[in-house]
Amino acid sequence: MSIEQIKDKILESAQQDARRIFDKAKMESRGKVYEAQRIADIKIREAKEKAIGDAMRLKSRKESIANLEARKMHLATKQEVISACFEEALAELRKLPKDRYIQLLAHKLEELEYREGEIVLNKEDLESIGEELLELVNRDGRKFVLSSDTLDILGGFVLRIGRVEMDSTLEMMVSSVRESITPEVVSVLFD
Numbered sequence: 410m411s412i413e414q415i416k417d418k419i420l421e422s423a424q425q426d427a428r429r430i431f432d433k434a435k436m437e438s439r440g441k442v443y444e445a446q447r448i449a450d451i452k453i454r455e456a457k458e459k460a461i462g463d464a465m466r467l468k469s470r471k472e473s474i475a476n477l478e479a480r481k482m483h484l485a486t487k488q489e490v491i492s493a494c495f496e497e498a499l500a501e502l503r504k505l506p507k508d509r510y511i512q513l514l515a516h517k518l519e520e521l522e523y524r525e526g527e528i529v530l531n532k533e534d535l536e537s538i539g540e541e542l543l544e545l546v547n548r549d550g551r552k553f554v555l556s557s558d559t560l561d562i563l564g565g566f567v568l569r570i571g572r573v574e575m576d577s578t579l580e581m582m583v584s585s586v587r588e589s590i591t592p593e594v595v596s597v598l599f600d
Contacts, residue, residue: 487599494594499583503564511538514566515545517577518553525552527569532559534566 410418505513518528528546530539539555546553560567565578 487595490598491591491594494598495583495587499563499579502579502583507538507541510564511542511545514538514542514577517565517582518546518568521568521575521577523568523570524550525554525570527554527556529556529558529560529567529569529574531562531564534564535559 502510502513528539528543530542534542535555543553543555556569560578562578563580565580565582568575568577
């Protein structure tokens with residue numbers, strides 16, 4: 410064998426080795442690309458699932474917050490309506506005919522079970538019904554007096570006995586029954 414033939418044989422063997430190495434590298438790179446693509450697909454799918462889950466949780470949270478706000482607004486509206494009813498009741502008490510209004514105040518004084526004290530009214534009541542109220546409550550020997558002081562109240566009175574004051578203003582009368590009758594008011598208004 411000549412040097413030329415040996416050279417050709419070595420060159421041919423080297424080319425075959427190069428092709429095998431190239432083919433093997435090509436196959437390995439395809440496998441690596443395929444594996445990388447598979448991992449990328451998995452990660453993309455997981456990211457999409459996480460994003461959908463996060464979006465659903467966020468949507469659910471926002472819906473819950475919106476529902477809570479709606480309930481709060483509904484409750485606030487109900488509270489306003491209930492308060493308006495009690496304000497109306499207070500206005501109706503103030504509109505009682507004079508004789509019934511005096512009877513109401515006299516009855517409140519009797520409930521306090523005191524036989525004497527200073528009755529403090531608002532300016533309007535002091536001038537319009539003060540003396541009549543005093544006459545009615547003092548008929549059976551009690552010794553109430555009218556105060557020249559006046560209060561900034563819608564109606565009713567405050568009874569002073571020394572340093573002690575008992576509040577029987579119309580505002581207090583309505584306030585004292587508000588909690589106990591609110592369920593009935595709610596039932597009438599909203600059922």
